[in-house]
Amino acid sequence: MKEKQEQAVRKKQRGRGWIVALAILAILLLTASMLTLLDARHVRFYMTGDEDVTLEYGTPYVEPGVYAVTAGRLFGELPERLPIETCGSVDSERLGTYVLRYKTRWFFADSEVERRVTIVDTTPPVIELRTIEGYTPTWLTGYAEEGYSASDNCDGDLTGKVRRTAEGERIVYTVSDSSGNTATVVRELPDLHYDPPVLTLRGDAHVTMEAGLRYEDAGCTAADNLGNDLSAYVETENEVVPWLAGEYEVRYSITSEKGDTIGAVRTVTVLPHGLPAEKLPEEKTIYLTFDDGPGPYTEGLLDLLKKYGVKATFFVTDQQSDYIDLIGRAFREGHSIGVHTLRHDYDYIYASEENYFEDFFAMEEIIYKQTGSYTQLFRFPGGSSNTVSRINPGIMTRLTQAMNDMGYQYFDWNVVSGDAGGTNKTKEIIQNIKDGCAEHRVSVILQHDIKDYSVAAVESVIKWGKENGYAFRALTLDSPGMHHGLNN
Ligand code: ZN
Numbered sequence: 001m002k003e004k005q006e007q008a009v010r011k012k013q014r015g016r017g018w019i020v021a022l023a024i025l026a027i028l029l030l031t032a033s034m035l036t037l038l039d040a041r042h043v044r045f046y047m048t049g050d051e052d053v054t055l056e057y058g059t060p061y062v063e064p065g066v067y068a069v070t071a072g073r074l075f076g077e078l079p080e081r082l083p084i085e086t087c088g089s090v091d092s093e094r095l096g097t098y099v100l101r102y103k104t105r106w107f108f109a110d111s112e113v114e115r116r117v118t119i120v121d122t123t124p125p126v127i128e129l130r131t132i133e134g135y136t137p138t139w140l141t142g143y144a145e146e147g148y149s150a151s152d153n154c155d156g157d158l159t160g161k162v163r164r165t166a167e168g169e170r171i172v173y174t175v176s177d178s179s180g181n182t183a184t185v186v187r188e189l190p191d192l193h194y195d196p197p198v199l200t201l202r203g204d205a206h207v208t209m210e211a212g213l214r215y216e217d218a219g220c221t222a223a224d225n226l227g228n229d230l231s232a233y234v235e236t237e238n239e240v241v242p243w244l245a246g247e248y249e250v251r252y253s254i255t256s257e258k259g260d261t262i263g264a265v266r267t268v269t270v271l272p273h274g275l276p277a278e279k280l281p282e283e284k285t286i287y288l289t290f291d292d293g294p295g296p297y298t299e300g301l302l303d304l305l306k307k308y309g310v311k312a313t314f315f316v317t318d319q320q321s322d323y324i325d326l327i328g329r330a331f332r333e334g335h336s337i338g339v340h341t342l343r344h345d346y347d348y349i350y351a352s353e354e355n356y357f358e359d360f361f362a363m364e365e366i367i368y369k370q371t372g373s374y375t376q377l378f379r380f381p382g383g384s385s386n387t388v389s390r391i392n393p394g395i396m397t398r399l400t401q402a403m404n405d406m407g408y409q410y411f412d413w414n415v416v417s418g419d420a421g422g423t424n425k426t427k428e429i430i431q432n433i434k435d436g437c438a439e440h441r442v443s444v445i446l447q448h449d450i451k452d453y454s455v456a457a458v459e460s461v462i463k464w465g466k467e468n469g470y471a472f473r474a475l476t477l478d479s480p481g482m483h484h485g486l487n488n
Pocket of ligand 1: 078291292340381382
């Protein structure tokens with residue numbers, strides 16, 4: 001019984017011990033919770049350097065550092081550092097603002113701080129001026145740029161954006177980069193007090209020449225006081241028309257880049273060759289003239305003229321080269337030879353003076369080969385009164401003057417045989433010639449020795465002429481030109 005009572009007491013005592021233990025535990029927990037609440041522990045960041053950082057373009061960003069600890073009111077900071085995760089990066093080769101985030105986690109809660117890094121460009125570009133050793137400006141060019149370059153730490157080469165302005169005796173170079181930083185450099189120019197060049201005529205200041213195909217100008221040299229030969233920069237204005245008599249000027253000038261001009265003048269007098277005055281024969285005279293040959297009927301014609309002892313005039317062409325040697329024969333037999341044309345191409349020869357001269361003097365050379373002398377006699381294709389040349393207004397007026405000035409006498413006619421389209425009947429041609437000659441004391445008859453029906457008329461004309469007291473002559477430089485009058 002007693003044992004049972006003791007057992008019951010022990011059981012009671014054990015139960016009371018549990019209760020005490022639980023009570024103590026509860027007090028401890030309560031105390032801890034209260035301490036935690038009172039401590040209010042939280043994360044605290046420490047940032048080295050500023051929250052806002054400004055950094056020059058191209059300067060590498062060096063992280064100054066951030067760390068985090070916990071801090072509380074009761075127990076202060078704990079020394080243990082919390083792990084930090086950094087988000088974001090800085091590219092110092094690109095302008096702009098970058099945000100760096102520093103994050104940590106403590107007790108299931110995230111916290112972070114930020115730093116802003118701004119990359120700026122405040123460095124102006126650099127302009128470098130080049131200088132050429134021994135360089136001296138001249139009157140011609142003034143100051144010629146020796147060269148420059150511009151570069152920028154951020155934008156690279158800016159040479160093409162340099163503005164260059166001349167201010168008196170200096171040049172100001174300015175350039176800005178994309179951030180608005182501006183550089184200015186000044187170049188003081190070397191001594192600009194140079195003398196203008198001197199123009200020196202080669203040859204005489206006044207040239208006199210006889211009218212001819214060409215005038216060769218001797219030119220003009222130019223040099224400055226530094227010894228630079230500037231002749232290559234001389235501009236020449238040559239108004240000389242060498243085949244027309246007159247007073248002309250050749251003007252030379254040299255102009256600097258600034259627009260200053262130095263000039264010189266040569267005068268050229270083109271004199272006419274001079275032709276003898278026309279002399280009308282005193283006796284009744286017939287001049288037989290034949291154009292467009294030699295051809296197949298020229299030889300027979302020469303035989304006929306020889307038989308009657310009559311001299312005629314041939315205005316020759318090179319249209320039938322097989323007969324060209326008849327020019328030489330005609331000349332040796334006392335006939336006159338004049339230039340008609342090489343090709344008898346109206347459109348070509350009257351297109352320009354140069355074309356006409358080319359054709360004319362080529363024929364003149366053929367005559368020279370045949371006869372050993374140059375003729376001064378000629379007849380224009382179509383005559384001087386032709387209108388086919390109107391493709392080139394005024395060409396006949398210019399050509400007649402030019403040819404006379406160069407010493408050539410042109411001949412038209414005052415009796416038409418009609419063989420150039422009027423008729424192909426010899427009888428009519430003879431009649432035309434007789435009728436024409438009857439109207440004049442002195443007659444220049446137009447015939448074509450490339451037409452057999454016209455050549456066939458010659459014997460009758462000679463017989464008739466002799467019977468009627470006419471003299472037959474070959475044209476010479478002072479013979480009557482029978483000029484028609486110009487229509488162009
Ligand atoms: Zn002709």
